[in-house]
Amino acid sequence: MLEDIQEILLSSEQLSARIREMGRQISADYAGKEILMIGVLRGAVIFMADLARAIDVPVALDFMAVSSYGASTTSSGVVRILKDLDEDVEGKHLLIVEDIIDSGLTLNYLLDNLRSRKPASIKICTLLNKPERRKVDVQVDYNGFTIPDHFVVGYGLDYAEKYRNLPFIGILKPEAYKS
Ligand SMILES: O=P(O)(O)OC[C@H]1O[C@H](OP(=O)(O)OP(=O)(O)O)[C@H](O)[C@@H]1O
Numbered sequence: 001m002l003e004d005i006q007e008i009l010l011s012s013e014q015l016s017a018r019i020r021e022m023g024r025q026i027s028a029d030y031a032g033k034e035i036l037m038i039g040v041l042r043g044a045v046i047f048m049a050d051l052a053r054a055i056d057v058p059v060a061l062d063f064m065a066v067s068s069y070g071a072s073t074t075s076s077g078v079v080r081i082l083k084d085l086d087e088d089v090e091g092k093h094l095l096i097v098e099d100i101i102d103s104g105l106t107l108n109y110l111l112d113n114l115r116s117r118k119p120a121s122i123k124i125c126t127l128l129n130k131p132e133r134r135k136v137d138v139q140v141d142y143n144g145f146t147i148p149d150h151f152v153v154g155y156g157l158d159y160a161e162k163y164r165n166l167p168f169i170g171i172l173k174p175e176a177y178k179s
């Protein structure tokens, strides 16, 4: 796996320091409330596991699976729900947790979909943000890191389901996907 990485963009130390900060900020903003964290499978799972433990207000977890990438490095633009939430979200404070916002198409779709279920509030938290590739505007409430336009893997992010278990965020060598 490591031989496919061109450069480490964010080390595990950088990731954990930033996630602790994000947790403190979220805890302060939601003081006195309960959060329903909605993880977007599968990429967000590792970030969500660490972020949830950095938050000290009550947190419930639910998950949605949508897919627009498949085994590709560019979004198809077509978002499908593969798994819906288990819980009713009406009247709850939702925090959508993403590993990365790239074109914005996934989140744009999710936001529309979740708003129609009448939650008390919805905010977006992403570990990574790649604004250069945005196709639709999305308002991000909590952003870990803004990154340049490279295809990155690790810490939950995959290429064709590989590399999710790397403890850092790395730039994938083009030859690892252009073969
Ligand atoms: O802003 P966008 O261009 O829509 O891209 C971001 C989305 O794409 C990736 O998910 P993917 O569909 O690859 O599924 P995965 O999380 O299982 O890897 C990533 O985890 C985000 O959910």
Ligand code: HPA
Pocket (backbone or CB within 6 Å): 069, 100, 102, 150, 151, 152, 153, 157, 158, 159
């Ligand atoms: O840079 C990326 N890496 C992995 N998955 C992704 N999904 C959108 N952008 C990316």
Ligand SMILES: [Mg+2]
Pocket (backbone or CB within 6 Å): 043, 069, 070, 157, 158, 159
């Ligand atoms: Mg993916």
